[in-house]
Amino acid sequence: MSSSDALNILRKHPRYQALVQRRNRLAFSLTFIVLGCYSLFVSAVSWRPDLLLIEPAGFGLTTGIWSALLLIIGSWLLTALYVVRANGAFDHMTHALLTEVNV
Amino acid sequence: MKRLLQTGVMLALCSASAMAFADAVAAHKPQPNYTAIGIFLAFVVSTIAITYWAAGKTRSAADFYSAGGGISGMQNGFAIAGDYMSAAVLLGVSSMVFSTGFDGMIYSVSAILGWPLIMFLIAERLRNLGRFTLADIIAYRLDPIGTRLFSAFSSFVVVCFYLIVQMVGAGQLINLLFGLDYEIAVICVGVLMVVYVTFGGMVATTWVQIIKAVLLLSGGILLTILALEHFGFSIEEMLNTAVASHQSGAQILGPLKIASDPLSMISLSLGLVFGIAGLPHIMMRFFTVPDAKAARKSVLVAYGLIGLFFILVCVLGTAAISIVGQQPQFFEQGVIGGPLLGGVNMAIMHLAQALGGDLMFGFLAAVAFATILAVVAGLALAGASAISHDLYANVLCKGTPSPETEMRVSRWATVGLGIVAVILGIAFKGQNVAFLVALAFGIAASSNFPILLLAMYWKGLTSKGAISGGLAGLISALVLVLLSPGVWVKVLGHSQALFPYDYPALFSMPLAFVTAWVVSLLDRSSRSAVERAAFEQQCIRAETGWGADKAVQH
Numbered sequence: 001m002s003s004s005d006a007l008n009i010l011r012k013h014p015r016y017q018a019l020v021q022r023r024n025r026l027a028f029s030l031t032f033i034v035l036g037c038y039s040l041f042v043s044a045v046s047w048r049p050d051l052l053l054i055e056p057a058g059f060g061l062t063t064g065i066w067s068a069l070l071l072i073i074g075s076w077l078l079t080a081l082y083v084v085r086a087n088g089a090f091d092h093m094t095h096a097l098l099t100e101v102n103v
Numbered sequence: 104m105k106r107l108l109q110t111g112v113m114l115a116l117c118s119a120s121a122m123a124f125a126d127a128v129a130a131h132k133p134q135p136n137y138t139a140i141g142i143f144l145a146f147v148v149s150t151i152a153i154t155y156w157a158a159g160k161t162r163s164a165a166d167f168y169s170a171g172g173g174i175s176g177m178q179n180g181f182a183i184a185g186d187y188m189s190a191a192v193l194l195g196v197s198s199m200v201f202s203t204g205f206d207g208m209i210y211s212v213s214a215i216l217g218w219p220l221i222m223f224l225i226a227e228r229l230r231n232l233g234r235f236t237l238a239d240i241i242a243y244r245l246d247p248i249g250t251r252l253f254s255a256f257s258s259f260v261v262v263c264f265y266l267i268v269q270m271v272g273a274g275q276l277i278n279l280l281f282g283l284d285y286e287i288a289v290i291c292v293g294v295l296m297v298v299y300v301t302f303g304g305m306v307a308t309t310w311v312q313i314i315k316a317v318l319l320l321s322g323g324i325l326l327t328i329l330a331l332e333h334f335g336f337s338i339e340e341m342l343n344t345a346v347a348s349h350q351s352g353a354q355i356l357g358p359l360k361i362a363s364d365p366l367s368m369i370s371l372s373l374g375l376v377f378g379i380a381g382l383p384h385i386m387m388r389f390f391t392v393p394d395a396k397a398a399r400k401s402v403l404v405a406y407g408l409i410g411l412f413f414i415l416v417c418v419l420g421t422a423a424i425s426i427v428g429q430q431p432q433f434f435e436q437g438v439i440g441g442p443l444l445g446g447v448n449m450a451i452m453h454l455a456q457a458l459g460g461d462l463m464f465g466f467l468a469a470v471a472f473a474t475i476l477a478v479v480a481g482l483a484l485a486g487a488s489a490i491s492h493d494l495y496a497n498v499l500c501k502g503t504p505s506p507e508t509e510m511r512v513s514r515w516a517t518v519g520l521g522i523v524a525v526i527l528g529i530a531f532k533g534q535n536v537a538f539l540v541a542l543a544f545g546i547a548a549s550s551n552f553p554i555l556l557l558a559m560y561w562k563g564l565t566s567k568g569a570i571s572g573g574l575a576g577l578i579s580a581l582v583l584v585l586l587s588p589g590v591w592v593k594v595l596g597h598s599q600a601l602f603p604y605d606y607p608a609l610f611s612m613p614l615a616f617v618t619a620w621v622v623s624l625l626d627r628s629s630r631s632a633v634e635r636a637a638f639e640q641q642c643i644r645a646e647t648g649w650g651a652d653k654a655v656q657h
Contacts, residue, residue: 010643020646027223034219038212042372045209046365049357052205060339062356068208072410075219076403082222083403087396094647 138465157303167304168235169390176397180404185312200420201450204355217379218406227395244637246566255493258383262486264543270528289528297521315477330422345424374608381547384485490516538589549576549611562638565631572619583607
């Protein structure tokens, strides 16, 4: 089978389209969440620094320090979520697809 | 014969650097810190031994550029972290927290939040499409000569600016910590970097990074435990003492100076967040792993380590506010609140001295120097690849060089880069080079990153669009930094800056995107039709790894 044939089969294959759609949806939503939270943080830093100076009772640190820590740890957890999904379900789909098309 | 020569060179180097250190220490410092010298020499000897071992495994161009794709995801994660955790972060971010408090934490968040985005948008596509350099992806379906020339050039510019910062920093640090002459220190760094890269290629560079990352993190963890112990393991107590002893008081808990101008803050964060994806020495690490799965794993490991490291550095900076800030012996002429001994960047070094005595100070000093050495080696490899793989093999030889000549070109390119780095390091002696970091990130975010992202995601990108967009970003970033307060006023001595912000990305990055977009839309050449049609095949390979470069078997 020539590579352009393989390409045509791959392109039209429902499993390929499902893979691309599902993985991109996850990747773009996570990007959106991380960038969104970071923009909120930067906006607060730039225009409402008073919001970062609140000391919630019982939590010890200020909201500013908590939000910085949450951004770092939270975005790492989202990264881990993506790796679990991509190295698991999505890679199984890719493998099944490539085996089936046999390229 | 060749092996014999290599062994000879390396043995000579080991003893020469040991002797240079011993001499310098005897001549300049009454009480040399033998811990620092001992640990540093142990690092040099073990990394040279690794280089010797790696030299035997570096037979082909693929071995040299990407370790034959044979590095595991975990190893690569440590190496990426090693590449990103530079001495500038250890010294610079801790001193930022020391002098302005929460600002340092804002900077830290901005400096590492590019990593999750690299994971979601770039890492696996990069691995599936590329072989050795960033230019491989950009030139995948575009004009192999023009786009490669552009990408190699802009990668080279980023590498050079980054190199200057590291060389100047290394010279100052060694001068301060070991008492060695600035020039000799810079030459030592240059020689060691050339040895690692020319003989050991990517295998040696990777292991140097891994060792250094482990050393740096363990040093950071140890010092953090000592610091927390000082405050009875209470973060609250540490913060309260910091607020009580800092000149600005409770203001250090909020943004102090970094956000005095919102636009400047946004420009800084854009450059930091998106700049990482345009740093050639970091991105080429993704080609050292066998597949996309390992590439994802390496980002996860790297981001975890980098995040931990930045948090540790922030804690240490805070601890330094009250511990270092209250002891007169760390200030010039013993005046508390005056300039720190050795400059503001030395806050964390003084903290090590205060908490762990000569032993901890020596350990951290040796690790800081090892860090510079490792980052410089990574940069040299990225620069050499741009010259030999992009310019020589693909532009000059049109993609069909003889493997032996390509290897030889890459090794000589490294030697050339070493010489250039030493000359630049000496030329910029005593200059304020902090702006060069902003410049390197600004250029990376404005030229490499937009074109890389468009090449991966936008079908409509054509060669003309890529080259003109990239050049627009590159040139505008350069010009804006030249006209900024940091260069126009502080370096060139004019009274008023022509461009009000120190960071160019807010303006140069959108300019690059818009130029690439408009020029691509207007491009009606027959070549552009072929390029658009080729996007689908590229997309399938990027998504599935179908036809991607496999690891070389040894």
